[in-house]
Amino acid sequence: DAGITQSPRHKVTETGTPVTLRCHQTENHRYMYWYRQDPGHGLRLIHYSYGVKDTDKGEVSDGYSVSRSKTEDFLLTLESATSSQTSVYFCAISERVAGDQETQYFGPGTRLLVL
């Protein structure tokens, strides 16, 4: 258990409203990630963070922003939700293993429905 929690676990919202998802970790990991999972696509990287206030874009970052003001929290914001952002969102942390390889561990996910 990598000590990752996500909130909320489920959310239904309407098109055009802002939504913020929270990822919280308890083990002081440097790297944190947000992915989305959609049928037929596997998991795709939205944004990642390599430290407090240090973030960068991933493959599918359009329409999303992130913030990391504390090591333990990584927030994902949909400024104006669209139906195409209906998805399951997973947060992950990475942990250094042998050599310089990092293995990622995932939270339980947030299921978001945009009507």
Add this chain to the structure above:
Amino acid sequence: DQQVKQNSPSLSVQEGRISILNCDYTNSMFDYFLWYKKYPAEGPTFLISISSIKDKNEDGRFTVFLNKSAKHLSLHIVPSQPGDSAVYFCAASARGNSGYALNFGKGTSLLVTP
């Protein structure tokens, strides 16, 4: 373009037999490969990994084989158990690329029947 491909969306195996899940990749910069197992309504769970300097890694019933020249890896589960029924994702990363972010395949749904 999908850099990690799992061409079999599903696989059905009898309990006690071997399950073989396959994965192909196109990016020669990938140097670390992982398999995750996912149950419905849960996050992916790390299963096993392999560095590009190895060709095999074993952990209990799970073995991952890497063929770099073919850009192919496979996960063997022996013996398969009903509790292994899940979606299995292959993932790969390149050192220093997007903070070690993972590129995922689309997943293979494994069903182990009694």
